[in-house]
Amino acid sequence: LGKATALGFTSLPVSTEDTVIVPEGYIAKPLYKWGDATGLAGNLPVFKTDGSNTTEEQAAQAGMHHDGMAWFSLPQGGHSVDHGLLAMNHEYIDNGLLFKDGDANWSADKALKGQNAMGVSVIEVKKAAQGWEVVRPSSFARRIT
Numbered sequence: 636l637g638k639a640t641a642l643g644f645t646s647l648p649v650s651t652e653d654t655v656i657v658p659e660g661y662i663a664k665p666l667y668k669w670g671d672a673t674g675l676a677g678n679l680p681v682f683k684t685d686g687s688n689t690t691e692e693q694a695a696q697a698g699m700h701h702d703g704m705a706w707f708s709l710p711q712g713g714h715s716v717d718h719g720l721l722a723m724n725h726e727y728i729d730n731g732l733l734f735k736d737g738d739a740n741w742s743a744d745k746a747l748k749g750q751n752a753m754g755v756s757v758i759e760v761k762k763a764a765q766g767w768e769v770v771r772p773s774s775f776a777r778r779i780t
Contacts, residue, residue: 666767671697674776686735690748698725698752717762720775728752754780
């Protein structure tokens with residue numbers, strides 16, 4: 636593999652490892668992962684790794700399995716590359732992780748929690764001296780389910 640000069644980094648070889656690999660000189664750091672507080676003022680629930688977050692808490696947290704993203708500079712109409720809104724889709728859920736008892740004991744509340752783990756998040760982000768960070772709380776923060 637050669638050097639991708641147009642992009643400014645050396646290409647990486649194909650890998651089947653279950654890890655994030657980045658080019659030399661780069662780092663990978665999670666910014667907004669499932670269960671992180673979206674940034675709704677007065678509603679910043681802490682993520683519980685055992686699946687015990689409530690339906691209401693999940694509605695104020697990052698959904699599962701992000702994919703599509705869009706950037707909107709702040710202030711509105713500006714062209715900032717250091718401050719803006721990041722909108723992302725939450726594609727699907729994993730019942731084994733989302734619920735303490737997986738698929739067992741299905742209920743209307745479980746269905747609603749699943750809906751709250753899908754949809755779209757809108758988060759405010761800023762580039763700071765130590766890297767990118769989510770602004771919490773933010774008047775722009777939204778969870779759309």
